[in-house]
Amino acid sequence: MLKSPATHSSTAPVTSDKAKSKAERSESGFWLNAKDKYYAWIFLGPSLLILGVFIFYPMFRTLYLSLFLTNTVGKPTVFVGLSNYINLLTSADYLSSLGVTMVYVLAVTVITIALGLILANYASKQLAGIGIFRTLFSATMGVSVSVAAIFWLFIFNPSTGFLALVSNWLHLPQINWLTDPGWAMLAVIITTVWMNLGFTFLILLGAMQSVPTTLYEAASIEGATPRYQLFHITIPMISPTLFFVSIITLIEGFKSFGLIDLMTKGGPTNATNMLVYRIYKDAFYSGNYAQASAESLILTVIIAIFTLIQFKVLEKRVNY
Amino acid sequence: MSISLRNVRKDYDQQTKVLEKVSAEVQTGEFFVIVGPSGCGKSTLLRMIAGLTPITDGEVRINDRVVNELPPKARKLTMVFQNYALYPFLSVWDNVAFGLKARKLSQSDVQNRVNNALKMVNLTDFKNRKPRELSGGQRQRVALARAVASDADICLMDEPLSNLDAQLRIRMRQEIYNLQRKLGLTLIYVTHDQVEAMTMADHIMVLNDQHVQQIGTPAEIYQHPANEFVAQFFGTPQINILPAKRSAENSHLLTVGSNDMQVALNEEVPADQLRIGVRPDELTISRADSVDSNAVVKNTEFLGNETIVYATLNSGDNVRAVLPGQVNFRGYEPIKVQVGSHLLFFNNDGERIGLTKEEAVHA
Ligand SMILES: Nc1ncnc2c1ncn2[C@@H]1O[C@H](COP(=O)(O)OP(=O)(O)OP(=O)(O)O)[C@@H](O)[C@H]1O
Numbered sequence: 001m002l003k004s005p006a007t008h009s010s011t012a013p014v015t016s017d018k019a020k021s022k023a024e025r026s027e028s029g030f031w032l033n034a035k036d037k038y039y040a041w042i043f044l045g046p047s048l049l050i051l052g053v054f055i056f057y058p059m060f061r062t063l064y065l066s067l068f069l070t071n072t073v074g075k076p077t078v079f080v081g082l083s084n085y086i087n088l089l090t091s092a093d094y095l096s097s098l099g100v101t102m103v104y105v106l107a108v109t110v111i112t113i114a115l116g117l118i119l120a121n122y123a124s125k126q127l128a129g130i131g132i133f134r135t136l137f138s139a140t141m142g143v144s145v146s147v148a149a150i151f152w153l154f155i156f157n158p159s160t161g162f163l164a165l166v167s168n169w170l171h172l173p174q175i176n177w178l179t180d181p182g183w184a185m186l187a188v189i190i191t192t193v194w195m196n197l198g199f200t201f202l203i204l205l206g207a208m209q210s211v212p213t214t215l216y217e218a219a220s221i222e223g224a225t226p227r228y229q230l231f232h233i234t235i236p237m238i239s240p241t242l243f244f245v246s247i248i249t250l251i252e253g254f255k256s257f258g259l260i261d262l263m264t265k266g267g268p269t270n271a272t273n274m275l276v277y278r279i280y281k282d283a284f285y286s287g288n289y290a291q292a293s294a295e296s297l298i299l300t301v302i303i304a305i306f307t308l309i310q311f312k313v314l315e316k317r318v319n320y
Numbered sequence: 321m322s323i324s325l326r327n328v329r330k331d332y333d334q335q336t337k338v339l340e341k342v343s344a345e346v347q348t349g350e351f352f353v354i355v356g357p358s359g360c361g362k363s364t365l366l367r368m369i370a371g372l373t374p375i376t377d378g379e380v381r382i383n384d385r386v387v388n389e390l391p392p393k394a395r396k397l398t399m400v401f402q403n404y405a406l407y408p409f410l411s412v413w414d415n416v417a418f419g420l421k422a423r424k425l426s427q428s429d430v431q432n433r434v435n436n437a438l439k440m441v442n443l444t445d446f447k448n449r450k451p452r453e454l455s456g457g458q459r460q461r462v463a464l465a466r467a468v469a470s471d472a473d474i475c476l477m478d479e480p481l482s483n484l485d486a487q488l489r490i491r492m493r494q495e496i497y498n499l500q501r502k503l504g505l506t507l508i509y510v511t512h513d514q515v516e517a518m519t520m521a522d523h524i525m526v527l528n529d530q531h532v533q534q535i536g537t538p539a540e541i542y543q544h545p546a547n548e549f550v551a552q553f554f555g556t557p558q559i560n561i562l563p564a565k566r567s568a569e570n571s572h573l574l575t576v577g578s579n580d581m582q583v584a585l586n587e588e589v590p591a592d593q594l595r596i597g598v599r600p601d602e603l604t605i606s607r608a609d610s611v612d613s614n615a616v617v618k619n620t621e622f623l624g625n626e627t628i629v630y631a632t633l634n635s636g637d638n639v640r641a642v643l644p645g646q647v648n649f650r651g652y653e654p655i656k657v658q659v660g661s662h663l664l665f666f667n668n669d670g671e672r673i674g675l676t677k678e679e680a681v682h683a
């Protein structure tokens with residue numbers, strides 16, 4: 001191709017243009033020029049606004065309030081530093097709430113995962129009529145907390161409940177499921193597990209069905225029992241999913257509120273007074289917003305720690 | 321460990337009937353190859369021997385004991401799957417050890433067997449790798465090591481080489497063959513590759529259309545195929561099957577095509593119509609002027625040491641011929657095609673009939 005003189009002459013202004021824009025950039029650092037800034041704010045604005053109003057502001061407000069004493073309408077009065085936290089962590093009452101929550105969360109997670117595994121393992125076998133079981137097992141997914149609570153309140157009812165009838169019939173002593181401090185926790189755990197099971201079951205079943213069947217066939221030829229196959233093939237193969245559902249269950253457990261409110265209201269004698277329910281009572285019954293804020297932050301930290309631990313522990317076994 | 325199949329049948333349901341009347345005897349230490357086109361039920365048959373798929377009817381015997389109802393693990397065999405069935409989360413070593421640990425063998429026993437098996441397939445250096453860190457051939461060898469370590473006398477393989485490239489396939493073919501001989505395995509090997517079947521087998525079973533077409537040694541299968549299907553399945557390029565007629569004047573004489581070639585038999589031609597099979601390397605081709613010729617060249621393929629000639633006879637039948645070395649023909653060049661001395665004769669149902677040829681007579 002021939003180069004015309006015009007092309008040559010036109011190179012001069014181009015370079016000077018480049019030089020100018022370079023100078024402009026170095027002058028203003030990484031900041032955008034006015035017009036770009038305008039667009040940046042237009043695009044980012046709405047989401048920043050929403051995040052700010054609904055996430056960042058409440059978060060920082062909570063942190064802020066937790067360092068003060070507050071009056072009954074939630075206005076900060078006296079700055080007290082960390083003493084809200086210190087009070088909480090030295091209060092036997094709060095520590096017992098913490099303990100109760102731990103028991104609840106761990107029990108719910110372990111039992112849900114274990115039962116989910118057993119049911120999914122059973123349902124993943126190609127047996128006759130398994131479709132009905134799959135539907136039944138996963139049915140609880142569509143049940144709301146309030147419906148579940150009412151359903152189980154009926155079952156646990158000490159005079160007319162299903163469990164009462166059964167124990168009557170078997171001549172076993174009556175249990176006051178929801179009013180006996182020794183049993184209330186178990187009742188709440190059972191209900192939560194029942195509610196979680198549908199979701200867990202479906203997710204685990206999906207994961208199990210994606211494991212290649214030849215792995216099981218090879219194992220059965222080599223003499224591995226179904227039980228051995230469950231522990232040495234299925235569980236390792238679905239460990240990423242197992243990890244996922246256990247984190248979800250755990251975090252959901254910490255956040256449990258509706259069920260407690262509907263079934264036990266934290267009682268009897270604080271036996272099921274979980275952290276979230278406690279925050280709710282402290283803030284909206286006692287009007288102690290400062291303390292509730294401190295509790296919220298502690299809960300956030302706990303959930304973060306558990307999530308981290310789970311990531312670390314399962315990371316090794318999940319990766320293959 | 322001998323295996324015997326007696327009138328085995330398999331229907332998946334009323335519509336899908338896969339196998340019927342399959343009978344075979346596999347002797348101890350034999351390399352037995354099951355071959356057939358895709359979908360003919362090779363895998364199904366193998367899985368029935370392994371106990372992974374129930375048998376609809378008939379008997380499978382291992383060492384003269386009926387095993388129809390025996391679960392896979394009680395049959396004392398191993399199986400190499402087409403996709404290798406390696407556990408992705410276990411190292412090579414643990415993959416090989418899996419079955420041994422499942423059977424609760426002593427730790428030292430497991431150690432010994434796994435190490436020996438890995439040594440045998442040259443994978444000792446890779447024992448800590450995960451399957452995804454291996455090449456296809458190495459994965460294949462892990463699967464073989466698993467079979468070796470299990471110490472079972474019967475090994476079943478389902479198209480173990482089909483995922484490998486041509487070069488590696490040839491090498492692994494050798495390795496499997498050597499391993500089978502060294503360990504004295506009774507090996508049942510499924511493939512749809514006729515070359516694998518021919519090169520490795522002691523006996524070949526040809527399956528097609530729900531039935532066993534033929535069982536025999538590679539030589540028998542190639543030289544005396546039971547029917548047209550078997551004749552066409554083995555050998556590249558494919559055998560030529562040409563229609564033939566009994567000559568009106570001489571009942572010992574067969575006319576192939578439209579008077580193009582004539583074949584004299586030692587006996588009377590048994591039917592008005594039959595078909596002859598000629599291997600491509602049994603055809604001779606000579607240049608001819610248009611008066612003498614009985615065919616025209618359509619196409620040639622030069623393969624280095626030989627040339628494949630595709631030609632159309634005056635009768636309209638297409639033939640393939642293999643000529644040694646490089647041979648050049650013009651397109652539509654007239655040629656004269658002659659049949660050699662090795663001919664196969666098939667009746668109209670495609671079954672081979674035993675006739676002997678006297679000599680080739682050319683019109
Ligand atoms: N579980 C099943 N249910 C119904 N039909 C099946 C089932 N498994 C296989 N078949 C059918 O049985 C026939 C034989 O299948 P099979 O897998 O044994 O063929 P194959 O000879 O191994 O073929 P390929 O060479 O492609 O592996 C096929 O037509 C297939 O569709």
Ligand SMILES: [Mg+2]
Pocket residue numbers: 362363364478479
């Ligand atoms: Mg197959």
